[in-house]
Amino acid sequence: MSKNNSTMTRFRHVSYLWDDAKAAEMAGDEVALLIYRSNLLGADLRLTNYGGGNTSCKAQAIDPLTGKSTEVMWVKGSGGDLGTLKRSGLAALYVDRLRSLKNIYRGIEFEDEMVELFNHCIYDLHSKAPSIDTPLHGFLPFAHIDHLHPDAAIAIAAAKDGKKITQELFSGTIGWVDWQRPGFDLGLQLKQCLDENPGIRGIMLGSHGLFTWGDTAYESYVNTLEVIERCAEYLEEHTKGKKAFGGERLAALPKEQRLSQAAALAPVLRGYCSSNTRMVGHFTDDDRVLEFINSNDLDRLAPLGTSCPDHFLRTKISPLVLNLAPTEDLGNTDAVKEKIAPLFEAYRQMYTEYYNTCKHPNSPAIRDANPVVILYPGVGMFTFAKDKQTARVAAEFYINAINVMKGAEAISSYTSLPRQEAFDIEYWLLEEAKLQRMPKPKALSGRIALVTGSAGGIGKAIAQKFAQEGAVVVINDNDQQRLESAVQDFTKQFGKDVFASEVLDVTSAATIKKAFNTAALAFGGVDIVVNCAGLSISKPLEEHSEQDWDLLYDVLVKGQFLVTQAGVEIMRKQGTGGDVLNIVSKNALVSGPNNAGYGSAKAAQLHLSRLNAAELGKDRIRVNVVNPDAVISDSKIWAGAWAEGRAKAYGVKVEELPAFYAKRTLLNEIILPEDIANACFAFVGGLLNKATGNVLNVDGGVAMAFVR
Incomplete structure (x- = not known):
């Protein structure tokens, strides 16, 4: 099943899934091995979420125009998912053309224009559209690269002392690049970090995630697992004996009562969340959620929002926390709405002020001001989105954010994205263009x-x-x-x-x-x-x-x-x-x-x-x-x-x-x-x-x- 039993058993915080027999069937096909590795990484939500992260490989291929061998990079395309990735979900680009774009790069103020230029680097005419993360892989020289958003790594990346902790934890073998929105310039910064720190095995991106690599698909896979495992061990060492989130402020209701309260309240919340567009909900009373929402630190941490842009894009600037008692009588709908209506009004006002304060002259119009994540202490978490999958994935991402906050608080103190940085991600013109390209909703969407x-x-x-x-x-x-x-x-x-x-x-x-x-x-x-x-x-x-x-x-x-x-x-x-x-x-x-x-x-x-x-x-x-x-x-x-x-x-x-x-x-x-x-x-x-x-x-x- 594995290289050896010791390789598999040394991992406690991540899943070692590599199968030598399956990999041997793909020998010589680097793209097949890339897809195999990607699917294994995407199968473990502790490593990355649905739709999050990206992977790549570089290999020689025949140029159809010259008949000569040339270096091509295959990388997860825009909007794909590692766990379900197939060849059709990859973008394939000429490496030399991609790298030559730095000759015409006009600086960080002109980041977005580079995305269109990626199309001039396409090798495979059936290629998926390249994502904004393409240059982050392109400027690094390694044959196989993994960019993931593991909870354990982001907990360190989002900690106030994250850079220092990373240096000490990995004895200088993991580099550090401060937070910056993904794009062409960040790709150049990754290359600069590598040039200044030759021999490193990966790079931590502040508040964002992790880059790791290897000369083969297997080496990259194991390197990725080893780095994340070490991060998780470090967090485990520092959380032992500590009360998470300042300890418990209130006890969760018994399971049956939680579900009864959630079922009674969900339609009311859905009605408010559907004031602009009809939404579909999801509910979870996962133990990790309960630990957070029942804690003393909830009121301090919840308004901060998330750090990783992948988390933030799916969970919004911050959650709405309900001030209802866990045992609140939900039988009188009018009385319940009297308590909840002001909370939604305050959230919409907060979101509108956030938009007006941070917007640029060319920013897209304000979107739905209703919350995505709603926390009910003692009961659980509701998420609302355009469809069930999006609502469920939002819940998964917020649980990852909870894990990050827990780890960061244990080793230092948690830091979220500054509001302006968060806005620039949420209302990025490239993100808006992606939203505009999405298929028109079906007649019964949201019903x-x-x-x-x-x-x-x-x-x-x-x-x-x-x-x-x-x-x-x-x-x-x-x-x-x-x-x-x-x-x-x-x-x-x-x-x-x-x-x-x-x-x-x-x-x-x-x-x-x-x-x-x-x-x-x-x-x-x-x-x-x-x-x-x-x-x-x-x-x-x-x-x-x-x-x-x-x-x-x-x-x-x-x-x-x-x-x-x-x-x-x-x-x-x-x-x-x-x-x-x-x-x-x-x-x-x-x-x-x-x-x-x-x-x-x-x-x-x-x-x-x-x-x-x-x-x-x-x-x-x-x-x-x-x-x-x-x-x-x-x-x-x-x-x-x-x-x-x-x-x-x-x-x-x-x-x-x-x-x-x-x-x-x-x-x-x-x-x-x-x-x-x-x-x-x-x-x-x-x-x-x-x-x-x-x-x-x-x-x-x-x-x-x-x-x-």
Whole structure:
């Protein structure tokens, strides 16, 4: 597995993952070894975060213009991630051309113009766009280079005495370059540091991170791990017996109470954070978070913000700290908002003043002034961003910032980026250009949907459609096995950040509450509730039992009522409106044989929808109905007695039902789950925001079901 067991076992604070057998398969392919090394480094969040850091290699390649061998540098391109890096994520540049740019470099005031000039150095026409860190690798002569943001190293880099500590800890074998925004000039400073300190094994960047290198991919990998391991050991030595962050000021609530409080508060916080753009949330009560937010030093350290620019860009200038007691009664939403509203107003004012004080004549317009990170002492940390992945990654970065603060405070005192430096990173014109190049948000970006019965059939199709259009979804079912299968499908199709799952029986208030708590903890609340769970019983009047009747009304009518009631409670906490979609049936409007229980329950669902629409308009919550008919594909309703009952009622065979239903429609069409999903999207996709109390028939055209 490794070079030897002693190599692997000497690392306690980082993960040694190198596999000689795998590396041997890539022998001679330096780019493949670069990707392999990068993926190993990116797999350990103690070394770098998602999207953070960059790696490179230099090797000889044939110049397609001359046919001669030339030196090429492959480096992680703009916007990539080490843990998932592939060849397509690399930028490849001629080394000699890149280095020749120093001949036309006009000084630090003209940094940004150099980025465009990187394009004149491209070797591979399919290259990823080079990042601002490209010259930091280009001017160093080493074949393999790692630039990471390890917590242990940044703790030293962000300490008041960081330079002195680095010198003493590594006996001069690690250089030091003071904080400076990444760019061409910083690349020249790294080269100058190396020239002035020949033989060093790496360079610490003040408040920023670490550069390490080697002549081979393996040497660079081990050198990187050894330097970070030594930093971590140093921190461990100095934190032993010390109370972190000045000791505990208050105790965390027990786990269940923390989650209960977080679920109750998340929609309120999301509403405030969504005052400019609808946000998706993430919650964590990680032990490292609790240690920090429950400490005596919280009020001193939290306003300082982070030091590493990668941390700062994702967590904003500083977090918002709530002044709520951990056991605060969150049942009275109005009372809670009275306490929280001034905190958000103060934060927005602080952020606006920060912008106005630091802005330049050509700075981009002020962005959303709401916080990204919200700390609730005794409970945990909330983060809010444009999507779940961004919110989750922001939380990961702030935990890294906590680790940095803890280490820096243990060995010296923590220093954050000066406000002007932070602003110049956040509102860097190159960062703004990157934001402008991002794809336009999808129609349901920032929206959270809970679709009942979404492990199969119509419900699953609706949840998939919403996810495809940018929403995050809570999939659920009362069938555990069916739900597990749906989880596998959604994971494969969308990944872990697009959905959450929960067992839900719409006749059980307890499971309904649990499902909405899951929505609040996973995403921050809910915007769209789709009542789709159902069942069907088709029997002549004389064969219909009281049990049949109660089951139909419990699932269809009471279930719709309870789920809507729970969803509306969260929507009101958010104060941003919402949508309730009820999947009813053409049977709500059409009288047919052997259908007294089901048809009347569907009629009750339809009128309940009208009643809810009339009541909830004041809250900007729209309630609309989609009426399907004969959606047989992947439906549990049609597996068994219902299909047999309908076939008997119409005098046809079960296998003839799809054709029978199609022939009786005006369009002669078979209705599929995707058709119902498209109708639901029509209501919530943005074009019908002023429509409520409507019924949309998706039945191929059944004249008897026309709404009169």
